[in-house]
């Protein structure tokens with residue numbers, strides 16, 4: 244079993260890249276050997292000015308859920324999982340469909356009015372955020388800020404910002420954190436059940452709750468927005484096993500979402516760190532080695548040396564992207580497996596289906612949009628379309 248990528252100069256890449264799906268699964272199922280402690284650590288170390296901005300806001304991200312490698316993880320996970328049970332997610336389907344239809348109809352109106360519409364903003368961005376907040380019992384407000392903060396924090400922690408950009412992103416992250424601390428405090432006194440009350444009852448401090456909220460309020464919606472964006476883009480580009488017309492059916496939409504998950508998921512890689520000297524397949528992995536696990540097709544693990552490049556990878560997606568992948572590992576595996584997998588797949592399928600049904604005959608206006616290309620996140624920033632002929 245060859246766990247490491249063989250291409251390129253390994254000395255330049257800071258990660259031990261694991262591409263073989265069996266080896267990835269092995270790593271994820273050995274949390275005592277391969278800790279998630281580095282899962283949320285900034286890829287580009289934060290510099291003094293950016294750190295000072297964060298410190299002034301009291302910013303702290305103690306490990307609570309995704310990066311928690313202690314015995315407290317299981318209990319906390321159970322509390323959060325209570326908000327995303329299969330029954331709760333299934334019961335949310337009509338609401339998801341309602342939000343998706345509303346967004347698709349508005350997109351159609353904008354198209355008729357102006358001749359063009361960006362489907363990322365019009366259909367992919369907001370429904371997942373509304374659904375997440377409603378499921379968590381939190382107020383649905385400040386959605387445009389939430390979207391901006393999510394993207395900025397992803398870039399700050401998973402990107403390669405230069406010093407100036409880092410400072411801008413730190414201001415945004417600090418703003419998000421202050422907003423979050425206020426939300427946590429307010430939620431304690433709010434009527435009814437909500438995430439933060441449940442976590443407080445479980446014994447979490449406000450700092451721990453803010454840390455969990457910081458990750459969850461991004462992971463719980465922006466990743467889904469990005470999966471939808473890529474799916475819409477690839478569908479309209481053509482060349483997918485499913486076309487725009489077929490995507491207007493439940494089965495067609497579900498199948499194209501699963502295809503994109505395998506070939507080009509919004510979370511194509513995830514990190515682990517060796518807790519002590521250990522082995523993976525035939526390789527000796529020294530303590531402290533950071534591993535980059537390939538979960539889906541992507542440009543990063545195709546050429547890991549680009550990880551060191553200032554602006555991240557710009558290599559073309561290799562023609563074999565996702566080959567050998569099923570959608571089986573895209574939500575991770577084992578004790579940290581994604582708690583939103585069912586929700587994300589359902590939302591993506593419903594939103595893609597409703598867009599395809601409401602906007603027949605549309606064509607891509609910009610076949611070469613800018614992409615979000617971070618260590619662990621990828622998607623087109625815009626999917627701009629025009630009406631088709633006839």
Ligand code: HEM
Pocket residue numbers: 271279308309310320323327375459462463464466467470508509510513538573574575576577578579580581582583584586587588
């Ligand atoms: C397309 C959308 C999504 C993708 C591709 C995705 C992917 C992932 C991945 C790869 C992990 C790491 C798993 C591991 O370490 O084994 C993860 C963890 C997690 N995800 Fe997602 N996710 C998505 C959407 C969501 C949504 C909608 C939610 C919440 C509603 C969510 C909540 C979480 C949580 C709480 C964890 C940490 C679980 C733990 O550490 O126990 N994710 N996700």
